[in-house]
Amino acid sequence: MNGASGWQILLWVALPYLALGVFVVGHVWRWRYDQFGWTSRSTQLQERRLLKWGSPVFHYGTFAAIGGHVIGVLIPESWTRAIGIPEDVYRWFSAGAGTLAAAAIIVGVVILAGRRLLVPRVRATTSPVDYVALILLLVIIVTGIVPTLFVNLLGHGYDYRVSVAPWFRGLFSGSPSVTAIATAPVVYQVHAACAWLIWAVWPFSRLVHAWSAPLWYLWRPYIVYRRRVAARPAEPGTSGRRWRRIGVPY
Amino acid sequence: MRVMAQVAMVMNLDKCIGCHTCSVTCKQTWTNRPGTEYVYFNNVETKPGTGYPRRYSDQEQWKGGWTLDRKGRLQLKSGSRLKRLLSIFYNPDLPSIDDYGDPWTYDYQTLIQAPPGTLTPSAHSVSALTGRDMKVTWGSNWDDDLAGGPDHTAADPDLAGLGDHVKLAYEQAFMFYLPRICEHCLNPSCVASCPSGAMYKREEDGIVLVDQDRCRGWRFCVSGCPYKKVYFNHRTGKAEKCTLCFPRIEAGQPTICSETCVGRLRYLGLVLYDADKVLSAAATPDERDLYRAQLSVLLDPGDPEVAAEAARQGIPADWLEAARRSPAYALIARHRVALPFHPEYRTLPMVWYIPPLSPVADTVAAATPDGRAPEDQVFAAIEALRIPAEYLASLFTAGDPAPVRRVLRTLTAVRTLMRAGQLGLDVPDGLAESAGATEADLEDLYRLLAVAKYDERYVIPPAHAEDAGRLAAQHEQLFCSQPGGVDSFHPPGGRQRFRDDDGRLHLDLSPRSGS
Ligand code: SF4
Ligand code: SF4
Numbered sequence: 131m132n133g134a135s136g137w138q139i140l141l142w143v144a145l146p147y148l149a150l151g152v153f154v155v156g157h158v159w160r161w162r163y164d165q166f167g168w169t170s171r172s173t174q175l176q177e178r179r180l181l182k183w184g185s186p187v188f189h190y191g192t193f194a195a196i197g198g199h200v201i202g203v204l205i206p207e208s209w210t211r212a213i214g215i216p217e218d219v220y221r222w223f224s225a226g227a228g229t230l231a232a233a234a235i236i237v238g239v240v241i242l243a244g245r246r247l248l249v250p251r252v253r254a255t256t257s258p259v260d261y262v263a264l265i266l267l268l269v270i271i272v273t274g275i276v277p278t279l280f281v282n283l284l285g286h287g288y289d290y291r292v293s294v295a296p297w298f299r300g301l302f303s304g305s306p307s308v309t310a311i312a313t314a315p316v317v318y319q320v321h322a323a324c325a326w327l328i329w330a331v332w333p334f335s336r337l338v339h340a341w342s343a344p345l346w347y348l349w350r351p352y353i354v355y356r357r358r359v360a361a362r363p364a365e366p367g368t369s370g371r372r373w374r375r376i377g378v379p380y
Numbered sequence: 381m382r383v384m385a386q387v388a389m390v391m392n393l394d395k396c397i398g399c400h401t402c403s404v405t406c407k408q409t410w411t412n413r414p415g416t417e418y419v420y421f422n423n424v425e426t427k428p429g430t431g432y433p434r435r436y437s438d439q440e441q442w443k444g445g446w447t448l449d450r451k452g453r454l455q456l457k458s459g460s461r462l463k464r465l466l467s468i469f470y471n472p473d474l475p476s477i478d479d480y481g482d483p484w485t486y487d488y489q490t491l492i493q494a495p496p497g498t499l500t501p502s503a504h505s506v507s508a509l510t511g512r513d514m515k516v517t518w519g520s521n522w523d524d525d526l527a528g529g530p531d532h533t534a535a536d537p538d539l540a541g542l543g544d545h546v547k548l549a550y551e552q553a554f555m556f557y558l559p560r561i562c563e564h565c566l567n568p569s570c571v572a573s574c575p576s577g578a579m580y581k582r583e584e585d586g587i588v589l590v591d592q593d594r595c596r597g598w599r600f601c602v603s604g605c606p607y608k609k610v611y612f613n614h615r616t617g618k619a620e621k622c623t624l625c626f627p628r629i630e631a632g633q634p635t636i637c638s639e640t641c642v643g644r645l646r647y648l649g650l651v652l653y654d655a656d657k658v659l660s661a662a663a664t665p666d667e668r669d670l671y672r673a674q675l676s677v678l679l680d681p682g683d684p685e686v687a688a689e690a691a692r693q694g695i696p697a698d699w700l701e702a703a704r705r706s707p708a709y710a711l712i713a714r715h716r717v718a719l720p721f722h723p724e725y726r727t728l729p730m731v732w733y734i735p736p737l738s739p740v741a742d743t744v745a746a747a748t749p750d751g752r753a754p755e756d757q758v759f760a761a762i763e764a765l766r767i768p769a770e771y772l773a774s775l776f777t778a779g780d781p782a783p784v785r786r787v788l789r790t791l792t793a794v795r796t797l798m799r800a801g802q803l804g805l806d807v808p809d810g811l812a813e814s815a816g817a818t819e820a821d822l823e824d825l826y827r828l829l830a831v832a833k834y835d836e837r838y839v840i841p842p843a844h845a846e847d848a849g850r851l852a853a854q855h856e857q858l859f860c861s862q863p864g865g866v867d868s869f870h871p872p873g874g875r876q877r878f879r880d881d882d883g884r885l886h887l888d889l890s891p892r893s894g895s
Contacts, residue, residue, distance in 0.1 A: 165593035171617035172597050176509060178476050185469040250510040251477075255614070336617075342596045344468075344575035348461050352572035356580040358630075358843065 138312045141323060146301050149330040156333030157341075170339035176251035180241055188238025194231035195274070198224065203295045225278060232275040239271055263335040266328045273321035281315075294318050382655040383679060383690040385699055386566065386586030386730055387629055387648060387840065388708040389638070390718045391559055392829060393736040394791070395645035398525070398557035400424050402637035402646075406561075409636045410623065415615030417483035417508045420520060421622035422637045424559045428536040428771070432520045433479040436608040437722065438537035443473040444606030445569050445725030446662060454663045454726065456572055456604060464600055465575060473603035477614070481519030483508040509614065526555050538774045554766040556736045558775075559646075561637060562609040562622035563721065563729030564588050566653060566677065567662045570621070573604025579619075584843065585650075586730065587624045595619050606725040632842035647832075649706030649839045650699065651713070651730070652679040652690060662726045667778040670723035677728065678713050681706070702841035707828055708732070715817070715825050717787045719776035733776060734829075735784055737791050738767040762788045790815040794822050794829070 160168065174181050202224060210220055243264060246252050277290075293314040300306035311322065332338065406422035425431045439445055443458040458464060458473055477483075486503035494501035507514040523532035533539075564581075568588050571579040578594035579601055581587070590601070590610070597617040601610040610621040625635035629648075633639070638646035654677055661673040679686045681703035690700055703709065711718040711734065718732035762769070762785060769788065773781040793815035800807045812819045828836070 166616070166618070168593075169595065169597035169617040172599055172612070173614075174471060174474055174599060175477050175612045175614055178470075178474070182470045182472075186467075189469045250512060251507075254510045339596055342576065344465070344577075344596070344598065346577070347465060347575040350577055353568065354571055354574075354577050354580040355583045357583050 138308050141319075142297065142308045142311050143301075143306055145323065146306075146326045149326040152330040153332055156330075157338070160333045160338060168338055168342065169336070170342075171255065171336045173252045173255055176255070177245060177249050180245040180249070184238050184241030184245060186238075187234050188242055191231050191234025191238055194227065195235060198228055198231060202290070203298050206295070206299070207289075207292070228278040232271075232278055235271055236275060239268065243268065259331065259335045263328065263331050263337055266324050266331060269324045270321060270328065273317045273324070277315070277317050277321075290314070290318060294322060298322070381679075381686075381689050383652055383686065383693050383695060384586065384655045385584065385650050385652055385695055385703065387564070387624060388651045388706075388712065388730045388732065389561070389624075389635075390647040390708050390711045390732045390734065392643075392645040392647075392734040393556055393558065394734065395643035396424070396557040396559055396736075397643055398424055398426065399642050400521075401640050401642050402559055405636050405640040406622075409625070411620070414508070415613040416611070416620065417485075418477065418480045418520070419611040419613070419620060421609070422559065422561045423520060424557050425521070426524050426526060426555050427558045427775070428533050428539050428555065429523045429526070430532060430535045430537075433475045433608055434518070435479075435535060435537050436475070437606070438540075439606055439725065442475065442603060442606070442608070444604060444608070445727055446567070446572075447726070448663060448665065452663065452665060454567075454659065456569055457606075458573065458600075458603060464573065468575065468598055468600075471599050471603055474599050475602070475608065477509065478518065481522065482514060482516075484514055484516055484519075487513075526553060538771065540774075541779075542768065542770055542774065552766075554738055556738065556767060558733075559637070560607065560609070560721075561635075561731060562588060562605075562624070563607055563727065563731045564622075564624055565730060566655075566658050566728035567726065568605075569725070569727050570601040570605040570610050573600040574598070574619075575600060579610075582626075585626075585629065587626050587629065588621070589623060589626070590619050590621055592616075592618055592620075606722065606727065607729070629840055630843035632840050634838040634840060638838060644837065647707040647711060647828075647837050649708035649710075650681075650703040650841065651706060651709050652681050652686065652695075652703050653677045654679055658728060662728055667724040668780040670726065671720060671777045671780070671783055674720055674723055674728050675713060675716070678709070680713070681709065696841070696844055699841045702839050705839045707832065707837055707839060710824075710828060715790065715821065715828075716783075717790055717825065719783060719787065721776060722778075723776075724778035734791070735772045735776060735787055736767060737788055737795075738765050762792060786816065790817060790822075790825070793817070794826050797822050798826055798830075 211217075246256055246260075246264065293310045297306050297308070297311035311319065328337075402422050403420055403424055407420065410416075410421055411419040420432065423432050431437055436442060436444075439457055445457050446454050447457045449455045456464075484505045484507055487506045488503050490501050491503050504513050505516050506512065522528070526533055564586055565588065566586070568579075568581060571581060571588060574595075575598050576594055576596045578591045578596070580589060580591065582589065595618040597612075597619070599612055599619070601619050601621075602608070602612050604610075605621075610619050612618075613620050625633075625637075628635060628639075634646070634648050638648055657677045661670075661677045664670050664673040679690075681687060681690075681700060687700055690703075691697065708718075712732050718734050720729050720732055722729070765788065769781040769784045770779075772784045773779050777783045793811050796811060797807060797819065799805065807819075812822055815822070817825075
């Protein structure tokens with residue numbers, strides 16, 4: 131961390147760890163405290179025509195983007211080289227697939243955000259934390275797509291795998307290289323900072339529904355039977371408020 | 381044989397006056413809060429009519445319930461599990477709030493706060509979803525009592541294919557009321573559709589519930605239920621449904637809709653069924669055999685073999701006794717006058733209906749002796765009833781009019797028998813036999829349908845709290861606070877478990893004598 135200013139350390143070391151901490155503690159707390167509020171908060175009942183296109187396109191685009199990040203940021207450059215993928219093939223693949231995912235996300239998020247802001251029935255269900263999450267998502271998406279499109283696809287290319295990625299992986303090995311990220315272009319910096327922020331907002335927003343993806347449904351028996359069980363008394367320390375809702379504007 | 385108990389309901393449609401008291405008391409009890417304005421766990425529809433939500437019974441549109449795939453295997457009508465997971469971001473079969481009707485209230489404040497003046501202030505309709513002014517264009521019971529005439533009524537999916545049988549012209553029109561709650565099906569497609577596994581059927585009494593803490597708002601239960609009796613709470617983002625008033629049932633009390641029913645037309649009681657047979661019954665190839673298949677799943681609680689097996693599998697003795705006295709079992713299986721609602725959805729619904737004996741269309745002809753044998757005259761009237769048997773059949777027997785005609789004949793026979801008794805007329809020869817019953821049967825049926833008092837209409841054994849309360853921790857605490865510890869309650873070699881009067885097994889909690 132030699133030569134890093136206090137600000138840089140705050141932004142590129144403290145923020146990530148803080149966000150991670152809030153992410154973990156927040157989820158434990160929400161899981162134990164607010165199962166009742168843990169939902170996707172679907173608004174399909176209120177509005178279906180825009181959702182029909184916006185929601186699937188956005189979600190599937192996001193899956194593609196997450197997959198891309200796993201490949202691009204978590205897998206070191208040396209590995210892909212070792213299995214014999216040349217740099218420009220990698221770049222073209224990343225730019226091509228990235229652009230496709232980006233296009234899907236952009237279309238999806240424009241429809242969804244427009245719907246959320248402009249359709250009164252949907253807007254009425256939106257809580258402040260939803261707006262925070264939505265704005266962060268928008269910033270992340272825009273700053274994620276601009277470099278993919280204008281730098282990697284059309285421009286001269288920028289190898290984030292020698293600056294952003296090592297810093298990111300360094301966070302997990304305990305020695306993040308602050309100077310690497312601090313010298314990266316601003317779009318990457320904003321993208322990374324907002325991405326960390328959204329981890330901190332995650333447990334308090336409807337984003338938690340992502341962890342409930344019901345894959346188990348594919349294997350479980352169709353009909354679920356349960357025996358009657360005695361209601362458990364409230365957990366000590368929660369003052370019995372198991373039904374308090376979070377992320378609901380009412 | 382896997383014996384399970386189910387709380388079943390029977391409604392006698394002849395007696396429903398369409399007063400909506402049941403809907404009101406149900407709403408006051410369960411859904412009188414924001415987010416559930418449009419939710420009716422109990423609703424009463426005029427038939428013929430489109431129902432609530434609009435045209436819910438058209439499964440070609442909504443894809444609720446089960447169907448058979450090409451190989452004859454049972455499959456959810458909405459497709460495979462994978463297909464549902466892939467369409468989790470947009471459920472193509474979900475009704476929108478406009479199919480129910482945008483819930484509204486009125487802006488009463490303007491009535492109170494309007495400045496003094498010449499114009500009488502009026503309260504605007506305000507949407508409960510947005511708080512904005514709105515124009516009311518549809519809602520529950522929009523077509524109540526055939527309001528809107530053929531325009532709305534003709535949209536009833538259950539009228540499809542009946543063609544000329546049904547006259548919607550005013551002079552020949554017919555209608556009756558159909559109160560509906562969740563069917564607490566033996567093969568619930570809502571449970572099967574729920575990706576989170578939040579919905580379940582209770583083992584003890586068959587009540588189908590949504591676990592509010594586990595529901596993640598994926599909405600497939602709403603589209604999966606062919607009766608549209610799961611609703612989406614638009615404020616909490618969770619599914620809610622009729623609970624069969626389980627806290628009351630557990631206490632041995634009838635549901636609130638039954639308790640307050642003005643016509644006293646609801647019956648609640650246990651039926652025992654063989655859980656091993658449910659799937660094959662639901663997979664019966666011909667839709668028209670589903671009513672019979674559903675009957676064949678039920679077990680006769682009077683059969684000693686069944687009783688022995690039930691006891692062996694842990695059904696308490698007082699529950700068995702309740703099953704023997706069950707008015708639901710009597711009406712469904714012994715007298716076979718109650719029919720399932722839309723059995724073709726293959727969910728094996730457990731709210732049964734006694735079809736209505738409507739006024740005779742051609743009263744003059746029916747009352748004129750025409751030289752036929754008396755019992756023929758009685759039953760000729762059935763063909764002349766205003767409500768066509770074919771229409772009832774499309775509701776209750778997947779289109780097979782034979783069981784409907786048989787039920788109507790039985791009901792007519794009961795009336796004829798009692799009328800003869802009261803007026804001192806001769807009972808037509810072979811009256812009971814022609815309805816496939818004995819006179820004692822008919823009298824029993826009369827008792828059940830006409831004079832049964834509260835405790836004959838509702839035979840509900842209270843839940844066994846000790847089942848639910850296997851509170852090991854509490855027991856241990858109790859034991860340990862005793863001088864002799866746990867051992868003092870379990871004398872070595874002594875009687876540790878015993879069966880009490882109601883046939884339940886209990887732990888012997890009495891302290892060892894002399895310790
Ligand atoms: S009627 Fe009730 S139990 Fe049957 S599928 Fe619908 S919600 Fe489920
Ligand atoms: S309270 Fe009884 S009579 Fe009145 S509508 Fe309901 S079921 Fe019919």
